[in-house]
Amino acid sequence: MTAPIKVILVDDHAIVRAGFRMLLSTEDSIEVIAETDRGEAAWQLYVDHRPDVMVMDLSMPGIGGLESIRRICNKDSNAKILAFSVHDEMLYVNRAMNAGAKGYISKNSAPSILIEAIQKIAMGGLYIEAAFLKDNGDQTPETDYKAIIESLSAREFDVFLLLAKGFTGHKIAEELCLGYKTVANYGTQIRSKLKVSSVAELAHIAIVSGVMKS
Known part of the structure; x- marks a missing residue:
């Protein structure tokens, strides 16, 4: 039997973490092994648990998600972090990916998107929610x-x-x-x-x- 994907949740809202933990508990291939409400604690949790994927909110008190992603990826270039946020502007996607994130999804996305993103990133891929990848008029065909x-x-x-x-x-x-x-x-x-x-x-x-x- 394949070992489940080990996930750490980082979000300052306990109710959001509880909801995501409940959602992910329905998927046998994923296991939430730790969580925190602060970016400052994310690196130590990463070191202690070595997750397959860390799910990181961008908008948190303290150093915030972007800086947390940057610090972790600077210390471990193999870190696999999925950014998720209420922001659905491409600017935030770009900033998260440039900081080292391997994926980005909106908090407004369907529950299945979170599971799909975690699975894809755990396998070594990138995941950007499809809504962000739609061509607009000023892009090259x-x-x-x-x-x-x-x-x-x-x-x-x-x-x-x-x-x-x-x-x-x-x-x-x-x-x-x-x-x-x-x-x-x-x-x-x-x-x-x-x-x-x-x-x-x-x-x-x-x-x-x-x-x-x-």
Whole structure:
């Protein structure tokens, strides 16, 4: 029997944590092993329990969710954190993903979305709620994405995929045996060609162009 996915909940509202804990208890593949109401306590809980996925609210007293995500991911680049928030603007998605989160969902999303997101992130994927991935009028059409991606050099494509998966520049340098500055230059070129500025946007393009599953 496969071991359940170990989850830590971080939210300053006890009733929200209780609701999520009750929801996740209905799923045999997921087990909530700890929870806290403060970002300041999240790192110690992470060290003590080594969860498969940490579910992090963004709006909390103290250092807040974004800074908590940043601190944990700076200390452990393999940390898998799902950001969830009342904010449904792309700005927050971008900030959370740039801080190191592996996914983002809205607190207004269907209960099944939380379970799906946790399972996907635990398997090493990224998860951005579909509502945030809908094209709007000023975005490049999907066909253009494909054409640009096809024009990338082999090394640019490698870097693009790893960036889209949420790898940091240092992690990509290690993975591809390149210098960090070289990776940074590739990243700049790729973002320029695709006319984006964030990890979330790269993940979006990778998903809608079919080179990475959502």
